[in-house]
Amino acid sequence: MLRRLLEEGQRVRLTIDGKPVTACVGDSVAAAMLSCGLRYCRTTPISGEKRAPYCMMGVCFECLVTIDGINNRQGCLIEVREGMRIDTQLGRRTVE
Amino acid sequence: MSAGANPYDVAIVGAGPAGLGAAAITAGAGLTTLLLDENPTPGGQIYRAVTTTPLKERSILGGDYWAGAALVAEAQASGAEIVGGATVWSLDASRELAASWAGTSRFIKARRVILATGALERPFPIPGWTLPGVMTAGALQTLLKSSGLVPDGRLVLAGTGPLLWLFAAQLLRAGARIEALLDTTPWANYLRALPHVPAFAISRYAAQGLALRREVARQVEVVSGVTRLRAEGQGGLASVAFAARSGERRLMADVLALHQGVVPNVNLAMAAGIAHRWQPAQLCWVPVLDAAGNTSIDGIAIAGDGTGIGGALAAEAQGRLAGLAAVAAVAPERLARVPDRQLLAQALARAERGRALLDQLFAPPRWSRLPEGDTIVCRCEEVTAGQLLEAVGIGAMGPNQAKAFLRCGMGPCQGRLCGLTVTELISKARGVAPAEVGYFRLRPPVKPITLAELAAMAHTQRAVAAVVRE
Known part of the structure; x- marks a missing residue:
């Protein structure tokens, strides 16, 4: 869905849903997900509809994802770090 | 730190x-x-x-x-x-x-x-605005500024306001391709803006704004007077439909950038x-x-x-x-x-010159502020315009009653993406001014934090005494 104008940026390695990918230093988690070709980052707790980052400035909460095991993080406000584990967030939470 | x-x-x-x-x-x-x-x-x-x-x-x-x-x-x-x-x-x-x-x-x-x-960015509640592939123009601009990312595939820009044109120009300079810019500025706005032309003409926005429009119009199909804008697709954006002077049209699209002011x-x-x-x-x-x-x-x-x-x-x-x-x-x-207060006040007056024209010219049309039927108003709780109007019909007089009826505005965004729409829809339905309808009652925390983080905060003696029995 998005392409990088410049490829020379310093890379970090992370995983999205367990799959190893790379992103650039300075990318937000949401930007990294979109640049890796993901079309959506969560499904809603109400209807299960697919949603993707919408505002990229911390107000819409569509980019909620699980980062290093903690859910409901705003992907657009958090920068990627080497070794980060990002997981799409599916529907509502269930009792384990 | x-x-x-x-x-x-x-x-x-x-x-x-x-x-x-x-x-x-x-x-x-x-x-x-x-x-x-x-x-x-x-x-x-x-x-x-x-x-x-x-x-x-x-x-x-x-x-x-x-x-x-x-x-x-x-x-x-x-x-x-x-x-x-x-x-x-x-x-x-x-x-x-x-x-x-x-x-x-x-x-x-x-x-x-x-x-x-x-x-x-002002909510832009059109059919399909929750589909992956639909983003605000500001969101795509953030991706461009922060990460040098540009949309890949067929991109359509739609809406009204100076930012839309600026962003279009920035994308073109970056080498991106734009299928079309769908301008939703109503024709009537041009008339309403006329009295403000003299002040605008001597502002810094005039020459700059016109130059941007020319730069974009040279390279992109600009469709004026667009209404009935819809994003279409199953689980993701596939096409953008709209009405213009030439009739109904549909463009295949991978990314739709929406913007109608801030x-x-x-x-x-x-x-x-x-x-x-x-x-x-x-x-x-x-x-x-x-x-x-x-x-x-x-x-x-x-x-x-x-x-x-x-x-x-x-x-x-x-x-x-x-x-x-x-x-x-x-x-x-x-x-x-x-610095001298007077100089700052003068700088402010200069910067505000021409704003009245922008407000009139780029006032978003009613159809893109007041959705109908199955169009989602509250993205978080997935509440539609039809549901909201039904709630008003059975006694939800304002946004806070709408919360109780529908959970509208009670999701994580706390009304940021639906509040204005809810106020204006209730205002229209009840035939009273937005000021009388009011807004959601907002309370802290205005951004979600975890209970663990809250519990770990340093507490005053008084706060502890309020909940701990000796």
């Missing part, structure tokens, strides 16, 4: 033009100043990533963007403590802030608080209890301010687009003026060390 000088002379929320301008003044005058921003780097949305952007080719983002670098440098050199990645989730009338950064929340006291929380980001100010009023010309809520920029709460000022939309240069001037007022209140003997 710890909050070093707590309590501070001045705490500023938001490191965009207003917050940076304010910090430069107060810290420059020697006041202990804390500047907090949710984003990792200073600049706000307009100067987003100006210190870190990978786009070093300056012509892409343009001179107005790069002007932000000097302002960031000035604030950084002023001695202000600038903390990025810090989310302010509470503010009360005693000027105590609660903020979260690096996984920890803390309370911060300040003798003066300046809110510079800026603006967010509105004040009122959540923190409202949750603090600051009085707001409906601003009919800009169709949004603005804080009630006295001539000196003070809010209804003693010691809390608001500067920048959070007071009503004025743009980056007006925001910076307002921020500096708010900083000056803080110096006058906290350490009047240091006023000799700050």
Whole structure:
């Protein structure tokens, strides 16, 4: 869905849903997900509809994802770090 | 990083033009100043990533963007403590802030608080606006500024307002392709804007705006007078449909960028209890301010687009003026060390020139503010316009009753993406003014924090005594 104008940026390695990918230093988690070709980052707790980052400035909460095991993080406000584990967030939470 | 000088002379929320301008003044005058921003780097949305952007080719983002670098440098050199990645989730009338950064929340006291929380994009509730592939123009602009990312595939821009044209031009300069720009500015707006042409003509926006339009129109199909805009697709955007003079049309699209202006980001100010009023010309809520920029709460000022939309240069001037007022209140003997108030007021007046025309010309049409039927109003709780109107029919008189009926506005965004739509839809349905309908009652925390983080905060003796039985 998005392409990088410049490829020379310093890379970090992370995983999205367990799959190893790379992103650039300075990318937000949401930007990294979109640049890796993901079309959506969560499904809603109400209807299960697919949603993707919408505002990229911390107000819409569509980019909620699980980062290093903690859910409901705003992907657009958090920068990627080497070794980060990002997981799409599916529907509502269930009792384990 | 710890909050070093707590309590501070001045705490500023938001490191965009207003917050940076304010910090430069107060810290420059020697006041202990804390500047907090949710984003990792200073600049706000307009100067987003100006210190870190990978786009070093300056012509892409343009001179107005790069002007932000000097302002960031000035604030950084002023001695202000600038903390990025810090989310302010509470503010009360005693000027105590609660903020979260690096996984920890803390309370911060300040003798003066300046809110510079800026603006967010006005909701654009059309059918299909929740589909992956549909984003705000501002979101795509952020991706361009922060990461040098541009849409790949078929891109359609739609809406109204100066930012849409600026972003289109930036994309084209970056080598991206735009299938079409669908201009939803109603024809009637041009007539309504006419009386404001003389003031606009001598403003800095006139030549700049016309040049941008020409630059874009040379390279992109511009469709004017667009109505009935819809995003279509199953589980993701596939096409954009709309009506224009030539009739109904449909464009295949991978990305749709929506934009119909920006509105004040009122959540923190409202949750603090600051009085707001409906601003009919800009169709949004603005804080009630006295001539000196003070809010209804003693010691809390608001500067920048959070007071009503004025743009980056007006925001910076307002921020500096708010900083000056803080110096006058906290350490009047240091006023000799700050710039002349008169000069700042003149800069503000210059920056505000031409704004009246922009407000009239780019006033979003009713059809794109007042959705119908199955169109989603509240994205978080997936409440449709039809459901909301049904609730009004059985007694939901205002936004707060709508919450009880439908959970509308009660999701994580706390009404940021539906609040104005809900007020205006109820206003239309009941036939009363938006001011009478009111807005969601907002409360802290204005951003979600975990219970663990809340529980780990340092507690006062009094707070402990209130809940622990001896």
